[in-house]
Structure formats: C-alpha cells, structure tokens
Amino acid sequence: MEGQLFADVVLPLALPRLLTYSVPAELADEVAVGARVGVQLGKKKIYSAVIHSLHANKPEGYDTKDILMVLDKFPIILPQQMELWSWISTYYMCTLGEVMKAALPSGLKLESETKITLTSNEELEVETLGEMEKSVIGFISARKSTTLADLSEILPASRILPTIRTLLDDKLVALDEVLSGGFKPKREYYVRLHPSIISEDDVNTAFTKLDRAAVQQKAFLAYLSMATPIDFAKPKEVERKLIIDKAEVSAQAIKGLKEKNILDVYERVVTRLGFDDDPSKAINPLSEGQQVAMDTIISEFETKDVVLLHGVTGSGKTEVYIHLINKMLDEGKQVLYLLPEIALTAQIINRLKRVFGSKIGIFHSKFSNEHRVETYLNLLDDTNENQYQIILGVRSSIFLPFKNLGLIIVDEEHENTYKQYDPAPRYNARDVSVVMAAHHSAKVLMGTATPAIETYFNAKTGKYGLVELANRYNDAAMPDIAIVDVRRARKQKQLHSHFTSHLLDAVGAALKRNEQVILFQNRRGFAPFLECEECGWVPECEHCNVSLTYHKRSNQLVCHYCGYSMSLPTTCLACGSPSMTTKGFGTEKIEEELQIFFPEASIERLDLDTARSRSAYERIIGDFEERRIDILVGTQMVTKGLDFDNVSLVGVLDADTMLRFPDFRAYERSYQLISQVSGRAGRKEKKGSVIVQTSQPDSDVLRMVRQNDYNALYEWQLVERHQFLYPPFYRLTKITIKHVDRKLLHEIAEVLGYRLRAIFGDRILGPEEPAINRIQNRYLLGFVLKMERTKPVTKVKELLWNAIYEVQGQPKYKGMMVSVDVDPM
Structure with a gap:
C-alpha cells in the first residue's frame, strides 16, 4: 500500500466508533489486521488495541497519532473472530471495545498506564x-x-x-512485559551436567571436590540418580525443584554446584497446560438407543446446521457426545464443548481425558490469566504438535481462535448461565454458538433433558433438527417423585425447622443404606434477612434497595448485588431492641441444622460461597464422587448435569420460591430446575427417590415434573407466550436507565418513553421500577420492547439507539447511564 498507511483499531473501551491511527513508515511491514498494537489515548494513557482494518484514508475532524509499537508478530484475532465480534456488537447493542474486553484473556488486553x-x-x-x-x-x-x-x-x-x-x-x-498487566510466561529452573564433565572420571573428580560439602554432595547424587543412565553427549535435564525435594536441600546447594562447574543451572519457559495425559480407556460402545440417536444426529446434520438432542436425565447423552467428538477428530476437525457451569468441568474433564488424553484443553475463569493466555495461544499455533483439538469450557470459550472448527456441543442448553448479564456484551453463548458455527461452516449439537421453550420451538418447527432419547441408559428407572405439602405438615406438627418428617425419614433411611443425598435450596447464605420482632426493621444495603443476607460463618450481613457487608447488629438500629431474628433459610442454615438431625453424617455445601476457586469446586465434587460426603447441600450448581452413582435421594426444600417468581419464565424454569435436580437420583442400577416440599401441591408444573411430561409443559407455555406476546413469537429487549438523582431519572424516563413510543407505539412497556430499584447508589427504571420476529432486527436496533442517543446527548441528562439487554433471560 503506497503513501501514508492508517489503521482503524479496537480499544478495550466502550467507545461508540473505531479510532484511526497513522502507521509510521518503520512499522508498515509489521502491522496486520488482527494484531495488537500499542497506542496512546489522551495525554498519558497507553492501551493495547487490535487492528480492525488498514487503509489509506486520512480521517476528517482530527489529527491522527502514530501507532507506538506492534505487539504481535502474527495476528491473534482471526478473520472469523472479527466477524463474530462485529455480529455480537450489532446484535447485542454494544461497542466493539466491550466485545474485546470480554473476548480476550486479561493477559492479552494490557490496559493500564505503562x-x-x-x-x-x-x-x-x-x-x-x-x-x-x-x-x-x-x-x-x-x-x-x-x-x-x-x-x-x-x-x-x-x-x-x-x-x-x-x-x-x-x-x-x-514495558513491564510489553505493557502493564501483560502475560508473563511461566519459567522454571532446570539442571544438567556442566559441559566440562564429559566422562565417568570427571564425575569422580567432581565428588572429590565435594568431600567437605556434604549438602552439595547430596544434591549432586540426587541429580545423578534422576539422570541415570547418563548420556555425557546430551545430559538429561531435571527440574531444580525435583532435586531440592529429593535431596532435601536448598537452592543454595545447587547454586554452589554451579559455581564449581559441576552442574549447569539455567532458566527456561515452560507450559502451564500439561500434555502428559495419555488416553487410558477405549470409547464405550453405544447402547441401541444411543446408536439410533447418533445415526439420526449425523443424518440430520446433512440438512440442518443445528440439532437438538432431547434426552431424559441419565439417558447417556455424554456418551453420544464422545462418539461425535471422535468422529470429528477422525475428520481432522476441532470441537468446542460448552458447559453452563465451571463445576461441571471437574467431573466431565476426567471422563473425556480418559478417552482423548491431552487433546483436550480447558478454558474458564477459575484458571489463572497465564493459563488462559497459553490456551489461547496454543490454538493459534499450527506448528505446535500439542495443539488442542477439543476445548471444554464455559461461555467465554466462544471467543477462542479456532482455525478448523467442526462441531460445537452446547450441553444443558437451557441453562441461563450461558447468558452474560453484566457487563456488556450481554450475550447468550448458546445463541452465539449458532452464528459462530456458521462462520466456520461447522455444526451445533444442543443437548438437554429440559429444553428452553425457544429451542424446542425451533426444533418442532423445523429450523433445528430434533433427536429424542426417551429412556435412561440400560433402561434404568426414572426416580419416584413425592410432592409433600408443607402447610399440612406444619398443621400436623410434622415440620421440624425446614424439614418435613417425610424428608427426614427418607434421608435417615438413605444414610443407613450407605447411600448419598442431595438437597437443593435455590438461595445461598444462612438467612435471606434479619428482622426486628419489635418494630419490623430490616437491615438494608447502604448502596442498594435490598435487604442484606445473613452469612453465619463469616458473621456478616452481605449484599448479593454490590458486595457491601456489615457486622451482625446485636440490637435493632431503629428501636434498640435486642429481639433480632432471622427470616427464611439458605444453604448455610440447612447445612447447620442437618448436623443436628444427622450428627454422624458428613455434610458439605456447594454454592458460590464454598466454591469460589477452581480447587474448591474440584475438591467438593471429588469428595462427593469418592463418597467422602454423605449429604450435599447446594444451589443451582447441584442441578447441572452432575453424575453420581450412589445418590438415591434428592430433596427440593422450597419449590415455592421458584413457582412464585414474578417472571414469564417462572414455570419453565421451575420445571427445568426440579427435573434436573431430580435426575441426579437413582442413576444406573438404583431407582431413586425425589421429595419436593411445597405449599402448592396441586401446581400444574409439579404434576408435569412428576409425570416427566415436558411436552405438556411446552404446549401449555406456548399458548401463554402467544397470547401475551413473549418469545418464541416476539423478541424482547430490556432497556434500563440509571441515575443518582431519582427525580431527574423519572424526568429522563418520561422523555425517553415519549421518544420510544413515537417510534414503536404500544410495543414499548414502561417505565417501571424493578423490584430492586437502587443498586450501587443509582436508581433504576426499565422499559421492555416487544417486537415481532418478522421485523428487521438491524433496523429496529438502529432506531432504538437513535432514540437513546438523542436523549443522552442533552446536556441536562449526560449523567444518565443506559444498559440494553437483548433477549433477556
């Protein structure tokens, strides 16, 4: 390209458009679309940016600054990725910079003062x-x-x-590993024989030198034992820390051996990824039902790009996935296996590694930045003999640089954890995977026992292929589901704290048989709130209009929205009364009270409080799998596809909070959660039992769960969705406006509402205050746009943005914040 070269770059900031920088002549041969460059923004800040395009068109309206440096020798964003970024930006109504922040591991974003x-x-x-x-x-x-x-x-x-x-x-x-916050390769010290030692005689001479250095002699002997047989032409490398451990010496002893020219000590970059696992287990043969499902999926893929595998819990969907993955590997293709929850990776990775070994890479936020960067770079490097062919990960895995993607598996596709809520981009990885697959000419297999209504609608209307697995593997029986009326139990004095006699008896019987129990409560913490029995005062967050949740282990009241916490008050801060009492119950309280009823049992919790780190997740699940835990109490984490052989009983402690939730998806989600957690009971040869505690025993949803009748739920909900203009017949977009001044916020809402209704008419609902109308000191008001699916999506969003920008651009309203959530869950 002759003349001055310019680069449009994506910065990791919420800028409404790309910025253009000039490319210095000395860097013209180094820049490439998709590579990162260092650029200056303002007077002091330097950021890494990604080159979006190169051209010779000088921008109008401002003088360009030069690119400071090129950070990559080759592009780290592939063309298919950039296409996906652009689609996400347009569809989910966010900036490319916000997509970049979500897409790149933090070790590659490098955004701070250099x-x-x-x-x-x-x-x-x-x-x-x-x-x-x-x-x-x-x-x-x-x-x-x-x-x-x-x-x-x-x-x-x-x-x-x-x-x-x-x-x-x-x-x-x-520049602090190029820029502050950058990826730092992992380095380890290695040891080998010094080049001057080339024979057995030299080794004996070295020992003579060490006659009065017993510690160094121990270290040298440890190296020799680990390097045997010794090849003097090419001495074996041994990690320094292994010698230190074996000889029980310090690094100083090895340093002394280096100074005496006996050992050579050096540092080199090592991988964090680990490629030592070799397959140790052949692929299991499929059952007759699984084989039919497998053949049908392959057949459907001939005419459909997306197929839904609807199989009951325990039907062996994972085994079908394994055979499909193997087929893709035989064809030289890569596979992305998406999971909704980090907790699931610990169990499934062991199952897959036994078959595929080190062909699998894992990618999720519980790994270190360095590990995620190495995984990212591994996929970019075609020369790497250890390049991953399978990635197992959560929603952020859709941003990885696949070069030869053949299949995306979306396991438990109904899960709302595939949806990113905050910050932008508020994408749904399940839906993005369909677009991503199209960019790669790949296929998508969605699997679940309880499909999302929208997914099942797409399958039933022919947009997706549909494959059914109606029976459990080896024809194992579905669990017996008992619905227990909490109100009746209370009247008959059969309610002990939060447990009915029916549930306590069943737990005791399971423990006597040396079987395990899962108890599900969809709320963490000890109690939802505290209340003064005298005046009714409830402690609330200083920054959000929400009551604080009591966590007994830390003796703190915590806001689950902004993280604010305070010590437990001993007296009411309103009237001074000491009569403060807890209301409701969470997983922490259940765990404590179970110890009273079953003091000999090993009880553990699986929720956000106990499993914040990857090691904590893996420890809890591993201990339960190895039967070191008798009762596992958990939130939604225990509902998501976990497979335990010895679980005979599942208890749902409070179905009412799900059934009464004020949302059009409440019945769908209640069915999904209760069915999924019920599916953890009675796997393989044991028939399990499920006990659901509720004050609504005649609920239609619970009847359908009991009968395992998803189709009845689907038909019922489809009628309501059509009647009240909800998905799958209409697209929803949620617009939330925020401001620190409540009065001004209502004024803004009135102006914005007028603009929106002028464009969209009665398709706009609101403004309405959400149930929690203040978060982090900002008041909230919301609108909902219901738009027919037949309307052009891009045009609708363009009109919506224009209305928002028109209001936001008024000087009086510049303090307003707007978030747009497309396809809210």
Whole structure:
C-alpha cells in the first residue's frame, strides 16, 4: 500500500466508533489486521488495541497519532473472530471495545498506564547512547521503574515516545512485559551436567571436590540418580525443584554446584497446560438407543446446521457426545464443548481425558490469566504438535481462535448461565454458538433433558433438527417423585425447622443404606434477612434497595448485588431492641441444622460461597464422587448435569420460591430446575427417590415434573407466550436507565418513553421500577420492547439507539447511564 498507511483499531473501551491511527513508515511491514498494537489515548494513557482494518484514508475532524509499537508478530484475532465480534456488537447493542474486553484473556488486553523498567542487556554500552536516552536510563535506575507520564519531568513531550522507542529497539528497557498487566510466561529452573564433565572420571573428580560439602554432595547424587543412565553427549535435564525435594536441600546447594562447574543451572519457559495425559480407556460402545440417536444426529446434520438432542436425565447423552467428538477428530476437525457451569468441568474433564488424553484443553475463569493466555495461544499455533483439538469450557470459550472448527456441543442448553448479564456484551453463548458455527461452516449439537421453550420451538418447527432419547441408559428407572405439602405438615406438627418428617425419614433411611443425598435450596447464605420482632426493621444495603443476607460463618450481613457487608447488629438500629431474628433459610442454615438431625453424617455445601476457586469446586465434587460426603447441600450448581452413582435421594426444600417468581419464565424454569435436580437420583442400577416440599401441591408444573411430561409443559407455555406476546413469537429487549438523582431519572424516563413510543407505539412497556430499584447508589427504571420476529432486527436496533442517543446527548441528562439487554433471560 503506497503513501501514508492508517489503521482503524479496537480499544478495550466502550467507545461508540473505531479510532484511526497513522502507521509510521518503520512499522508498515509489521502491522496486520488482527494484531495488537500499542497506542496512546489522551495525554498519558497507553492501551493495547487490535487492528480492525488498514487503509489509506486520512480521517476528517482530527489529527491522527502514530501507532507506538506492534505487539504481535502474527495476528491473534482471526478473520472469523472479527466477524463474530462485529455480529455480537450489532446484535447485542454494544461497542466493539466491550466485545474485546470480554473476548480476550486479561493477559492479552494490557490496559493500564505503562511501566518502564531496565533490562540487563550487556551487549550495548550505555555510553554510545544520546543524551536523552542516557537521561532516561539514569531516571529509571534511580526509581527502579517509571511511567510515560513521569518522563515528562525530564523530556519534552514530543521526545518521550521516540526516546523510549530507541531504548526498546536497543533492548535496554522493557514495558513491564510489553505493557502493564501483560502475560508473563511461566519459567522454571532446570539442571544438567556442566559441559566440562564429559566422562565417568570427571564425575569422580567432581565428588572429590565435594568431600567437605556434604549438602552439595547430596544434591549432586540426587541429580545423578534422576539422570541415570547418563548420556555425557546430551545430559538429561531435571527440574531444580525435583532435586531440592529429593535431596532435601536448598537452592543454595545447587547454586554452589554451579559455581564449581559441576552442574549447569539455567532458566527456561515452560507450559502451564500439561500434555502428559495419555488416553487410558477405549470409547464405550453405544447402547441401541444411543446408536439410533447418533445415526439420526449425523443424518440430520446433512440438512440442518443445528440439532437438538432431547434426552431424559441419565439417558447417556455424554456418551453420544464422545462418539461425535471422535468422529470429528477422525475428520481432522476441532470441537468446542460448552458447559453452563465451571463445576461441571471437574467431573466431565476426567471422563473425556480418559478417552482423548491431552487433546483436550480447558478454558474458564477459575484458571489463572497465564493459563488462559497459553490456551489461547496454543490454538493459534499450527506448528505446535500439542495443539488442542477439543476445548471444554464455559461461555467465554466462544471467543477462542479456532482455525478448523467442526462441531460445537452446547450441553444443558437451557441453562441461563450461558447468558452474560453484566457487563456488556450481554450475550447468550448458546445463541452465539449458532452464528459462530456458521462462520466456520461447522455444526451445533444442543443437548438437554429440559429444553428452553425457544429451542424446542425451533426444533418442532423445523429450523433445528430434533433427536429424542426417551429412556435412561440400560433402561434404568426414572426416580419416584413425592410432592409433600408443607402447610399440612406444619398443621400436623410434622415440620421440624425446614424439614418435613417425610424428608427426614427418607434421608435417615438413605444414610443407613450407605447411600448419598442431595438437597437443593435455590438461595445461598444462612438467612435471606434479619428482622426486628419489635418494630419490623430490616437491615438494608447502604448502596442498594435490598435487604442484606445473613452469612453465619463469616458473621456478616452481605449484599448479593454490590458486595457491601456489615457486622451482625446485636440490637435493632431503629428501636434498640435486642429481639433480632432471622427470616427464611439458605444453604448455610440447612447445612447447620442437618448436623443436628444427622450428627454422624458428613455434610458439605456447594454454592458460590464454598466454591469460589477452581480447587474448591474440584475438591467438593471429588469428595462427593469418592463418597467422602454423605449429604450435599447446594444451589443451582447441584442441578447441572452432575453424575453420581450412589445418590438415591434428592430433596427440593422450597419449590415455592421458584413457582412464585414474578417472571414469564417462572414455570419453565421451575420445571427445568426440579427435573434436573431430580435426575441426579437413582442413576444406573438404583431407582431413586425425589421429595419436593411445597405449599402448592396441586401446581400444574409439579404434576408435569412428576409425570416427566415436558411436552405438556411446552404446549401449555406456548399458548401463554402467544397470547401475551413473549418469545418464541416476539423478541424482547430490556432497556434500563440509571441515575443518582431519582427525580431527574423519572424526568429522563418520561422523555425517553415519549421518544420510544413515537417510534414503536404500544410495543414499548414502561417505565417501571424493578423490584430492586437502587443498586450501587443509582436508581433504576426499565422499559421492555416487544417486537415481532418478522421485523428487521438491524433496523429496529438502529432506531432504538437513535432514540437513546438523542436523549443522552442533552446536556441536562449526560449523567444518565443506559444498559440494553437483548433477549433477556
């Protein structure tokens, strides 16, 4: 490209459009679409940005700044990824910068003020530098590190970046691993024989040197034992820490061996990913029903890009997935296996690794930034013999750089955890996977026992293929489901705290048979709130209009919206009465009270409080799988596809909170949650039992759960959705406006509502205050747009944005914040 070259770049910021930078002539051969570059924004900030396009068109209205540096030798964003970013930005009404923030591991986003440090380049004499470069070296040396802003103290603004560029080229300074917050390769120390030791005689001579250094002698012996047989031409490398552990010495002993030219000690980059697992188990043959499902899926893929596998809990859907994955690998294709919950990866990865070994990579937020960066870069590197062929991950895995994707499996496709709520982009990974697959000419298989109404509608109307697995694997029986009336139990004095006699008896019987129990309560914490028995005062969050949840283990009242916490008050802060009592119950309270009823049992919780780290998830699930836990109490985490052989009883402690939730999806979600958690009981040869506690025993939803009649639920809900203009017949878009001034917020809402109704008429509902109308000191009002599916999506969103920008652009309303949620869950 002749003449001045310009680059439109994506910055990791919510900017409404791309910014254009000029490409210096010396960097023209290094830049590429999809590569990261360092750019300056404003006077002090430097960000890494991704090149969106290169062209020769100088922008009008502002002078371009130069790109400072090229961070990548090859593009890290592939064309298919950029296409997907653009689609997500348009469909979910957010900026490309917000998509970039979600798409890249934080180790590749590099967004902060740049730190500059000295390197140890001994090949170049500082005296050969110019005066400005010498000044910078001295300035950094005195401070250990500095920033571009600090350098303005000693250099003219126009000379800061060129001077740093010179020092970077001479490798005298580094920008804190390129930029602050960047990915740092993992390094380990390795040990081998010093090059001067080339024979057995040299080894014996080395021992003579160590006659008076017993500790060093131990370390040398440890190395030799681990490096046997010794190849003097190519000595074996041994990790230093292994020698330290084996010889029980310190690193200082090995350093002494290096100084005596006996061992060579050096540092090198190692992978965090681990490629040591080899397949140890053949693929299991499919049952007759599974084989029919497999053949039908393959047949459906000939004419459909998306297929729904609707199989009851325990029908063996995962085994079908394994055979499909194997088929794709035989065809040289990659597979993305999406799961709704990190907790599931711990169990499924072990199952898949026994078959596919190190072909599998795992990607989710509980791994370190460095691990996620290495996984990302692994997929980009075609020369890597250990390149992943299968990725098992949660929703963010859709942003990985697949080059030869053949299949996306969306397991438990109905789960709302596939939806990103905050911050933007508020995408649904299930729906994005369909678009992503189209960009790669790949196929999508969605699997679940309880499909989302919209997914089942698409399958029933022919948009998706549909495959049914109606029986459990090996014809195992579905569990018996008992609906227990809590009101009747209370009247008959058969309610003990939050447990009916029926449930307690069943738990006791299961424990006597050495079987395990899962109890489901869809609320974490000890109690939903505290209340003064004298005046009715309830502690609320200082920043949100919501009561604080009591967590007994930490003795704190916590806001589950903003994280605010306070110590438990001993007296009412309104009237001074000591009569403070807890109301309701969460998983923590259930765990405590179960210990009273079953003191000999091992009881554990699985919720957000106990499983915040990857190791905690894996420990709890592993202990339950190994039968070291008798009773597992959990929130929705225990409903999501976990498979335990010894669980004979599942208890749902409070179905009413789900059935009464004020949302058009309440009955659908209640059916899904209760059916899914019920499916954890009686796997394989044991018939399980499920006990559902409720004050609505005659509920139609519970009747359908009991009869395992999803089709009845679907037909019932479809009639209501059509009548009241909900999905799958209409598209929903939720617009939330926020402001610290409640009066001004209502004024803004009136103006915005007028604009929206002028465009969309009665398709706009609101403004309405949500149940929790203040979060983090901002008041909230919401609108809902119900739009026919036949209307052009892009045009509708363009009109919606225009109305929002028109109001937001008024000086009086600039403090307003707007969030748009397309296809809210």
